Amino acid sequence: xxxxxxxxxxxxxxxxxxxxxxxxxxxxxxxxxxxxxxxxxxxxxxxxxxxxxxxxxxxxxxxxxxxxxxxxxxxxxxxxxxxxxxxxxxxxxxxxxxxxxxxxxxxxxxxxxxxxxxxxxxxxxxxxxxxxxxxxxxxxxxxxxxxxxxxxxxxxxxxxxxxxxxxxxxxxxxxxxxxxxxxxxxxxxxxxxxxxxxxxxxxxxxxxxxxxxxxxxxxxxxxxxxxxxxxxxxxxxxxxxxxxxxxxxxxxxxxxxxxxxxxxxxxxxxxxxxxxxxxxxxxxxxxxxxxxxxxxxxxxxxxxxxxxxxxxxxxxxxxxxxxxxxxxxxxxxxxxxxxxxxxxxxxxxxxxxxxxxxxxxxxxxxxxxxxxxxxxxxxxxxxxxxxxxxxxxxxxxxxxxxxxxxxxxxxxxxxxxxx
Amino acid sequence: xxxxxxxxxxxxxxxxxxxxxxxxxxxxxxxxxxxxxxxxxxxxxxxxxxxxxxxxxxxxxxxxxxxxxxxxxxxxxxxxxxxxxxxxxxxxxxxxxxxxxxxxxxxxxxxxxxxxxxxxxxxxxxxxxxxxxxxxxxxxxxxxxxxxxxxxxxxxxxxxxxxxxxxxxxxxxxxxxx
Numbered sequence: 122x123x124x125x126x127x128x129x130x131x132x133x134x135x136x137x138x139x140x141x142x143x144x145x146x147x148x149x150x151x152x153x154x155x156x157x158x159x160x161x162x163x164x165x166x167x168x169x170x171x172x173x174x175x176x177x178x179x180x181x182x183x184x185x186x187x188x189x190x191x192x193x194x195x196x197x198x199x200x201x202x203x204x205x206x207x208x209x210x211x212x213x214x215x216x217x218x219x220x221x222x223x224x225x226x227x228x229x230x231x232x233x234x235x236x237x238x239x240x241x242x243x244x245x246x247x248x249x250x251x252x253x254x255x256x257x258x259x260x261x262x263x264x265x266x267x268x269x270x271x272x273x274x275x276x277x278x279x280x281x282x283x284x285x286x287x288x289x290x291x292x293x294x295x296x297x298x299x300x301x302x303x304x305x306x307x308x309x310x311x312x313x314x315x316x317x318x319x320x321x322x323x324x325x326x327x328x329x330x331x332x333x334x335x336x337x338x339x340x341x342x343x344x345x346x347x348x349x350x351x352x353x354x355x356x357x358x359x360x361x362x363x364x365x366x367x368x369x370x371x372x373x374x375x376x377x378x379x380x381x382x383x384x385x386x387x388x389x390x391x392x393x394x395x396x397x398x399x400x401x402x403x404x405x406x407x408x409x410x411x412x413x414x415x416x417x418x419x420x421x422x423x424x425x426x427x428x429x430x431x432x433x434x435x436x437x438x439x440x441x442x443x444x445x446x447x448x449x450x451x452x453x454x455x456x457x458x459x460x461x462x463x464x465x466x467x468x469x470x471x472x473x474x475x476x477x478x479x480x481x482x483x484x485x486x487x488x489x490x491x492x493x494x495x496x497x498x499x500x501x502x503x504x505x506x507x508x509x510x511x512x513x514x515x516x517x518x519x520x521x522x523x524x525x526x527x528x529x530x531x532x533x534x535x536x537x538x539x540x
Numbered sequence: 541x542x543x544x545x546x547x548x549x550x551x552x553x554x555x556x557x558x559x560x561x562x563x564x565x566x567x568x569x570x571x572x573x574x575x576x577x578x579x580x581x582x583x584x585x586x587x588x589x590x591x592x593x594x595x596x597x598x599x600x601x602x603x604x605x606x607x608x609x610x611x612x613x614x615x616x617x618x619x620x621x622x623x624x625x626x627x628x629x630x631x632x633x634x635x636x637x638x639x640x641x642x643x644x645x646x647x648x649x650x651x652x653x654x655x656x657x658x659x660x661x662x663x664x665x666x667x668x669x670x671x672x673x674x675x676x677x678x679x680x681x682x683x684x685x686x687x688x689x690x691x692x693x694x695x696x697x698x699x700x701x702x703x704x705x706x707x708x709x710x711x712x713x714x715x716x717x718x
């Protein structure tokens with residue numbers, strides 16, 4: 122058995138991947154500009170879409186950090202040879218965080234007038250349920266006792282500060298773990314691995330406690346009267362499944378381009394198992410959230426599902442479960458299915474579309490309500506962020522000296538991975 | 541006629557044992573089974589062992605579990621003695637999801653375990669069937685059925701060539717009953 126290997130491979134970012142991702146950014150930005158120029162209700166829809174895509178962008182990059190971290194903590198061998206891909210995701214996280222903070226900041230800062238119950242109000246484009254002026258001032262005509270009770274969490278300085286701190290922390294840990302791994306390539310030895318392990322442990326503790334808060338703040342507070350303690354785990358599952366799907370898709374496409382010849386169907390089988398398992402976990406928490414609300418039948422809780430039960434959303438509400446639960450369940454059930462490259466690729470694409478819909482259903486009913494749409498705004502924003510993610514992630518991947526962590530202690534285990 | 545029932549090639553290195561398997565296969569000598577102290581990746585494919593059918597058993601037990609609990613709860617809470625719980629209809633699907641799910645898993649897990657025990661004779665009270673005791677310690681054993689596989693000396697030399705530290709000609713199939 123060969124115990125030493127000398128694989129030299131570096132990803133070169135050029136050609137059609139570069140052209141297409143840059144093209145997608147341009148087309149997407151034009152669509153976003155059209156959305157804003159159209160004005161009126163389109164601006165609100167634009168902000169909702171930008172929040173959706175920037176939140177998802179952050180989530181996918183965080184999924185890269187999360188994946189690296191639990192692979193290190195579990196001392197997993199199988200993933201050692203492909204860890205550069207999630208590391209590239211992690212390295213994009215600072216940029217994704219800045220984009221999301223700008224969009225959230227703009228959504229809070231820019232206001233528009235809405236007429237509700239015959240009264241004209243000036244409300245921010247995003248988070249109007251709690252960020253509108255006067256909601257927490259006793260005696261004001263806007264006063265809302267429920268929001269008043271939550272003002273310790275839902276006030277702009279704390280909300281924005283917490284976002285900055287959490288995203289900063291995730292970015293820091295992602296950056297450190299990628300740096301250690303790259304230093305390992307030249308230095309060798311166990312020092313960098315041990316450091317990665319230590320940082321991964323600390324990250325997972327911080328991440329586990331703060332990710333639900335991140336989801337509560339960024340998404341759940343769009344409908345601030347409603348609350349669900351399952352929401353954080355529900356978002357964690359959604360973020361993890363979409364992150365894994367995109368990782369698997371990136372690796373499959375890289376292999377089709379002739380890179381990473383050492384990644385075999387055994388590695389894809391492991392990805393398939395994770396995607397399959399976490400899709401079921403996603404459905405489990407989705408159902409748990411629904412079931413508790415359905416059983417308790419309390420007005421302030423069931424309002425969340427009530428609005429999603431309206432004809433405007435009902436079809437998509439059901440489609441969400443079909444795409445994100447039934448599709449992976451049936452497509453990836455058997456052992457052989459997980460080992461078929463094209464089956465895996467199409468399942469990943471289905472799940473990426475499915476989780477876009479999942480986030481769409483988390484955000485839109487709380488912001489644009491019945492003025493939902495699916496046209497230039499939605500597709501354009503998706504294309505813009507898809508292009509941006511591809512461009513940034515691939516250029517980070519090409520900056521790494523090697524596409525394989527040459528001196529990772531578990532590299533041999535990964536190269537001989539067989540299940 | 542020789543009284544040898546099984547020829548065991550004992551190796552102290554898994555790679556040499558894999559080499560021994562190849563040697564025997566090249567000479568069209570059927571291998572009865574291989575015993576190793578730890579799992580060896582890829583050995584099933586090499587020996588041509590069929591995929592486990594435990595999954596089919598799991599599916600059947602899962603369906604059984606779902607049917608059993610669904611019937612029980614339907615009979616008790618919908619048909620025989622309907623109760624008003626939170627004003628919900630007696631027969632409402634969300635109610636039925638959690639326990640159907642749990643019993644499916646319960647029956648699958650226990651059913652698979654018992655099927656596995658029955659298929660491998662690991663149930664309590666059964667003396668373990670071992671062809672060489674050191675296969676659970678530090679030896680990698682290739683077992684060849686001696687009946688019909690002659691001459692035995694050729695098999696012995698093939699195993700020795702591959703690096704077997706010892707080749708046993710056992711007159712009993714299992715040693716663990718002694």
